[in-house]
Amino acid sequence: MERRRLLAALGSTLLFSFAPIDIAYGAKMVAVRMWPAEEYTRVTIETDVALKFKHFFVRSAKPLRLVIDIEGLELTEQIKKQIAAVNPDDPYIAAMRIGQFKPGILRLVMDLKTDVNPEVFSLKPFANYQHRLVFDIYPKHPTDAVSRILAGMDTDEDASDDTGGDPLASILADLAAGRGASSSGSANGEKPTKEPAKPAEQPARKRDKRIVIVVDPGHGGEDPGAIGRRKTMEKTVVLQIARRLAKLIDAEPNMKAVLTRNSDHFVSLGGRVAIARKVRAHLLVSIHADAWVKSSARGSSVFALSQRGASSSAARWLAKSQNESDLIGGVNIASVDKTVASVLVDMTSSWTIGYSLALGGAVLRELKGINRLHKNHVEQAGFAVLKGQGIPSILIETAFISNPQEEKLLRNASHQQKLARAILTGIKKQLAADSTLLRS
Template structure:
């Protein structure tokens, strides 16, 4: 009988290693499968998110004629979840026409985005946070940056009388120039005209001047400048109540009188308000027991508030987001400053660990620490929105963020406190207040140095009773009305006419 060869240690180790690899191989393959795909189209930019158990490595490049974005993702095998991306592209997406998904080569999946316009893509990865695992993000921004004021004009937000003092002056000058041209007699013809004819012309000129003044003065409700034609060629506004000299040679309103200019500004001063619905897109915010999401509730309230403010004279409103997409905290502040907002109102509906917590609150910025432990906790939680929503840290201007904090002046905080007090008082008329005074904390969205800014916690969405209120249309209307009353009362006592804005 033949004796079997002894089993040495190396043979055992080889067998064990092979067994270990066979056990781990399916597990590794499973980890590199896409778990979810999401698309967030918006006018600002379109975001595409791929969520995975492990970090994904991707490379990308742009192709022209027609415009396309090509993305190669390593370590992936095409699965049903990834194929769902094709159906998630909406026809009204501003930047993506369609997407094609395929297995480009072993363990490499290729995505080809057919674009509607040239884009500036940002591709980056996010570490696991909150309920999310690893995320690979594609942000498709327009190649030409959108001007915030131009965007307002395109949306019709400035369809009201937004005439500035300079434009009023130009209109007045044009009117004057027209009348002077009509009433002037060419010097060459003047030599050929008899004295009698000259008298008739003068009489005609005088009558025309009287008719012109009578016609323009017959519409005082339009607050248009009343023109007065005489030897000095002057124009006078019925609101300013003071004549503004006009230069005959150019037909332009003289601007050397500062007092006249300030009064002219007062005639046409428009007030711009930035409304900031919190969270959005990848960041749902807090959630209620019934499934209500903070990002949806506050957007609905902000839209109602915008509609009411838009109906007021000399008022225009900009939303930092008008749909379900994420806006970084620093970008929200930049948007408000971009349209030279006079007020900034951020709207939230937070949750607390205790479901019994209830009531509305108003917060303003603090440079010296939070006014309470709860305020500090809330500010830290809100400031984490960038982590959850997903910010490309390579594009964040950390220096600017620090400058905004350093430049936050006592005057800005004092103005914010005044605004916060009147708004809080009005909200207290329709809902219980969590605290009877305005609180302070280091909220990132309140750091615009030149804009009075408040953050309103409309109610606790974690409280079942308040969640029901927040999703009720009638209550949303009452809440919007209360905020409007507070803003109007603040502006009545603190008109932003003379406030200097930073460039």
């Protein structure tokens, strides 16, 4: 009797264990996101597992169509609605739709407003994101200078075409190899054995004698940066401050501002480097908002590049988090080889870092007039966006977005203007104290 009961119990257990199991026939969609911008439009499909895909144009169709066949994605009403919800003011995509092409394969069709150079790639899970399939839609004929750089068109004619199709790869390869704007490093990213003279470090200028300042609002697009308790995103407030700073700079008769982004789209660290070097910038100012696990942390900070490690553990942590921006925002790493990646190897000389420290000090003293300082001196760390420039560069943490009071200030238009004015005043005072850049 006990034996029969045991076998019966075991049988029911086996039945209970195997009956509920479902075989997954398709990946589940987590989200569809779209980031329209003049520079390029990004569409991201986030799923719980990796997807296989291929893409091609249908040029005989009117309008021109980009077709992406996706293997393994489950078709749902949710994904149909989200794919169809194209922003009407998107500069490159008129409409999108998705449907079942054949068993196991969905077909995504983009009706295009103009000819484009698409880049389609996948990203592995990182931070809060799962698997992502990314469509970067670059214009084939960009008009403004920054768009041309991001689309990989502002390159030298003798550049080799071995960069795997990434729009930025060829221009970064040029910079890493020493073509284009001058650098203080060798072609393989090593430091020169002899410190070059100051004039040699400054790129040759043509006609325009204004001081060119690249204003770099951090993060953007898929990468929100830090997020405050009131859901304020770092990428949003730093763009607002950067725009104000750029407007003030352009109002100066001897200055010109170039924004690395002027809308909510992602720009890779390499892209920011490429923009600064291709426009032959004299200075780079990267704008950010700090965050910490404790909401009591507050104050403004200024950072410069270090050749010998971070000046504090907090600076090291901050540099690491900022340098992970490419992994969060999404860069087609597979198409960027070691030569391209070497553009982010430090090619900055001791003179450039010295000038950056002086510039940072001048800006920090002005910020002290409108906000408490987190540190009374310029800190140093290995920020990738400050590397490879060959020009004086600083990174400003305007305030702690994780602090409720400072988050409120960062959202305030009047305070944003004060921050922009303080940064410009610090720049002008440094230029007056050391006119090296004015003579270059």
